[in-house]
Amino acid sequence: MYHELREAANIPEGFIEGEDGTTLFGLRAYGVPIGSEVFVTEWLKTKGERIRSNMLEIGSLLDPTRIASRDIPSRQCLWLLILNCLQIK
Amino acid sequence: MKFIEGLCTTLDSAIDKLMGQCSCLKSDELSTFNKIRIRLPIRLGGLGARELSHVRYAEFIGGVMDGIPPLLLQHDDDGELHGKLNKLYVEHWIEENCHMSEHGPWSKIISRNESALGYGINLAFTPMCNEYHTMIPDHENNLSSGDVPHNDSSFAGFTLNREIKQGSITQCLSKGLEDATKEHLDRIYTQSEEGNFHHKEHLDRIYIQNEEGRFHHNTERLSWYNTDEISIQCLRAVLMSIERS
Numbered sequence: 001m002y003h004e005l006r007e008a009a010n011i012p013e014g015f016i017e018g019e020d021g022t023t024l025f026g027l028r029a030y031g032v033p034i035g036s037e038v039f040v041t042e043w044l045k046t047k048g049e050r051i052r053s054n055m056l057e058i059g060s061l062l063d064p065t066r067i068a069s070r071d072i073p074s075r076q077c078l079w080l081l082i083l084n085c086l087q088i089k
Numbered sequence: 090m091k092f093i094e095g096l097c098t099t100l101d102s103a104i105d106k107l108m109g110q111c112s113c114l115k116s117d118e119l120s121t122f123n124k125i126r127i128r129l130p131i132r133l134g135g136l137g138a139r140e141l142s143h144v145r146y147a148e149f150i151g152g153v154m155d156g157i158p159p160l161l162l163q164h165d166d167d168g169e170l171h172g173k174l175n176k177l178y179v180e181h182w183i184e185e186n187c188h189m190s191e192h193g194p195w196s197k198i199i200s201r202n203e204s205a206l207g208y209g210i211n212l213a214f215t216p217m218c219n220e221y222h223t224m225i226p227d228h229e230n231n232l233s234s235g236d237v238p239h240n241d242s243s244f245a246g247f248t249l250n251r252e253i254k255q256g257s258i259t260q261c262l263s264k265g266l267e268d269a270t271k272e273h274l275d276r277i278y279t280q281s282e283e284g285n286f287h288h289k290e291h292l293d294r295i296y297i298q299n300e301e302g303r304f305h306h307n308t309e310r311l312s313w314y315n316t317d318e319i320s321i322q323c324l325r326a327v328l329m330s331i332e333r334s
Contacts, residue, residue: 041092045095051100052103055103082111083136087104
């Protein structure tokens, strides 16, 4: 069904590389991965890891134990980022 | 839905780690009472830090309600409103005038085994119903036809009288669950105060007595001790207790 619709719409097949180097075929439409189960799982895993590493990088930059200065409210900044940006990313 | 679970867990664990870094409290060290409480919105005395793995069901149903009803033929007082999809296709896919069906707008699509949409609706709505039932055991007796959180996945996102509520359905569903969670916490609190608690509520009793040395982490004891209904004060208390320690 997926391939029938894709070919009818004249959309070329996309692909990503899996963890073990295999090529996984599928597409992304409006930010949603479409294709085989392995493709969707791998795509989401990659995306999740990317977002997670971005979050942890923000956390390490604003680490309250690293920035001790009272003039830089890193704890409060980090908390506001968690609440208003990071948790709904 | 099963694909998203892994993604949500990954992101939730990262948020947990950041929150631990921010407040010097690891989520593993928190009492069960506070673990639930910090996930509640600020208006209910929580910290407003939702778990993605928890709101994903409401998000899915909300997405379905945003996307599907505008495609369907609808009726209003002045006559018919044409949907954005071909009538025949809709009839084959969901059911023409499905929102008028007595058995529920999604009854046909859920009963068709090959429909991924029907499968997803059922998969997302059932855990929400179960959770709601756990939080408020007698809610089925108090259900009204205008409620969006109910127990029939054939009406998922709709009220039991087949109406679509104004505004965000995701918000409506998650708000219902959060209110139920708060009610559940209040019930535990009341039971504990009356001395009628069970083994699983042991930690919650400790929370109320707030005795030094009985918390895993002293910061938790001090911060929640200094907390009132408004969670922003909780955060202030966390920071103050860290400064003191």
